[in-house]
Amino acid sequence: MTTKAFYRRIGRDALDDGPLSLHLVADAQVRDALAERFDLVALDRLEAALTVRAEGASFLVEGSFEAQVTQPCVRSLAPVRTRVAEEFRVRFVPAEELGTAETNIDPEAAVDLEPLGADGVDLGELVAQSLSLALDPYPRSAQSEAAPVTLWGETDEAGAVRTNPFGVLKKLRDGS
Numbered sequence: 730m731t732t733k734a735f736y737r738r739i740g741r742d743a744l745d746d747g748p749l750s751l752h753l754v755a756d757a758q759v760r761d762a763l764a765e766r767f768d769l770v771a772l773d774r775l776e777a778a779l780t781v782r783a784e785g786a787s788f789l790v791e792g793s794f795e796a797q798v799t800q801p802c803v804r805s806l807a808p809v810r811t812r813v814a815e816e817f818r819v820r821f822v823p824a825e826e827l828g829t830a831e832t833n834i835d836p837e838a839a840v841d842l843e844p845l846g847a848d849g850v851d852l853g854e855l856v857a858q859s860l861s862l863a864l865d866p867y868p869r870s871a872q873s874e875a876a877p878v879t880l881w882g883e884t885d886e887a888g889a890v891r892t893n894p895f896g897v898l899k900k901l902r903d904g905s
Contacts, residue, residue, distance in 0.1 A: 734762035735853030741783060743849075748782035753856060767861050770799040770808050777856040788821040788845060794856050802870040809868040817859050821845035 735755055743749055755763065755775035764772040779792035793816040799808045824844040843855075 734759045734766075735857050736851060737853035737856075738849050738851045739781060740849035741788075744781065744783040744788070748780055751777075751779045751781070751852065753777045753779065753853065755853075759853075763857055763860070764798075766857075767864065768801075769864075770801055773797040773799070775856070775860065777852075779852055779856075781850070781852070784820075786823050786826070786845075788850050789840070790817075790819045790821065790850065790852065790855060792817060792856075794859060796860055798860075798864065800865065800868040802873050803867045804873040805870055807870040807872060809865075809870050811865065811868065813860065813863050815859055815863045817841070817855075819843055819855060821850050 735753075737751075737753055739749065753776065755772075760772040760775055763775070764770070774797040775794065776796075777792055777794035779790060781788060781790050793814065795812070795814040797810070798813055799810045801807070802809050818840045819842075820840050821843050822845055
């Protein structure tokens with residue numbers, strides 16, 4: 730699902746006088762929409778510094794963003810507050826050039842390739858996607874890390890042995 734909440738499109742005419750430097754700041758409404766989109770508890774801050782330049786028929790966008798996010802812990806669902814900061818370089822090329830032999834797509838390249846829309850580049854969506862890729866897929870709270878994990882067959886803190894639920898099924902199958 731994409732959203733137009735952080736819509737910041739620029740076209741080629743904005744680059745007629747040379748490279749363009751921009752500072753994007755997401756307001757509360759945009760942050761709320763992005764928090765919902767990325768299943769965050771909260772997105773308290775999102776700012777990006779970008780430089781956009783035209784290179785022939787392509788656009789090169791270089792930038793960085795910084796965000797303050799709160800995600801649910803994967804073990805306890807407790808809120809995990811994290812600062813996320815990344816740098817990125819993306820070259821937007823006309824869609825017809827992406828499939829040609831002249832365009833070598835290298836997953837290890839320092840510059841990502843994306844198709845260039847007829848009406849330009851949505852810088853807000855680029856920042857939003859970069860944020861989503863930088864989020865921790867398995868955030869854990871400090872309390873979750875400190876909590877002991879009892880494996881099957883081990884004794885927990887109360888002295889009870891944790892049984893394997895499949896062991897019960899095995900007994901039923903074997904007729905024990």
